[in-house]
Amino acid sequence: MTADGLFYTEAEPEEYVGGDVVFTLIGLAAGVLLGLGCWLLLRRWRGAAVLVGLMLGSLLGACLAWQVGRRIGLDDYLSLKKTAQVGWQFYRPPSMNSGEFLRIGGVPVFPRGALAAQALAAVFTYTMIAGWSRFPGLRPGTE
Numbered sequence: 001m002t003a004d005g006l007f008y009t010e011a012e013p014e015e016y017v018g019g020d021v022v023f024t025l026i027g028l029a030a031g032v033l034l035g036l037g038c039w040l041l042l043r044r045w046r047g048a049a050v051l052v053g054l055m056l057g058s059l060l061g062a063c064l065a066w067q068v069g070r071r072i073g074l075d076d077y078l079s080l081k082k083t084a085q086v087g088w089q090f091y092r093p094p095s096m097n098s099g100e101f102l103r104i105g106g107v108p109v110f111p112r113g114a115l116a117a118q119a120l121a122a123v124f125t126y127t128m129i130a131g132w133s134r135f136p137g138l139r140p141g142t143e
Contacts, residue, residue: 001084009089019094023069024114027062031121034058038122039129051126058119059111066115070095 001007038054039046073093080090100115101108111119 001086001088001090003086006081006084016094020096020114023066023096024117027065027114027118028121030061031058031118031123032125034118035122035125035129039126046130051123054122054126055119058122059116062115062118063111066096 034054034057038050042050070093077090077092080088084090096114100111100113102110102112
C-alpha cells in the first residue's frame with residue numbers, strides 16, 4: 001500500500017496462471033472419476049440421458065467450485081484493501097482468468113475454458129468406455 005493507493009509489486013505473477021492450471025487439472029481428474037463412476041454405478045440407465053446429465057452436472061459443479069474457490073480469502077483481501085496502512089504488503093487471492101462464458105445477447109449461457117474441463121473429461125471418459133463396451137445396448141444382458 002502506498003500513499004497514492006494500492007500498488008501491485010508484480011505486474012504478472014505466475015500464481016494466477018498456476019491457479020488456472022491447478023483448477024483445470026483438478027477438473028480433469030474429477031471429470032474422469034465422474035465419468036467412470038457414472039458408467040459403473042448407473043448401469044441400469046446407461047445411454048444418452050446419463051451422458052447429458054453427466055455433462056450438465058459437471059458444468060454446474062465446476063461453476064460452483066469456481067465460485068467457492070473465488071470467495072476464499074476474498075473478504076480478507078477486500079477489508080485489507082480498505083484498512084491497509086502505507087507500507088503494508090499483502091496478497092490478492094488468485095482468480096481464474098481462463099474461465100469464461102459463451103454469451104448470447106450479453107447473458108452468460110455456457111461455460112468455456114477451464115470451467116468446461118471437468119465436463120469434457122467426464123463426457124470423454126464415459127463415451128470412451130461406452131465405445132469399448134461389449135454390450136451393444138450398453139446395458140449388461142442386452143444383445
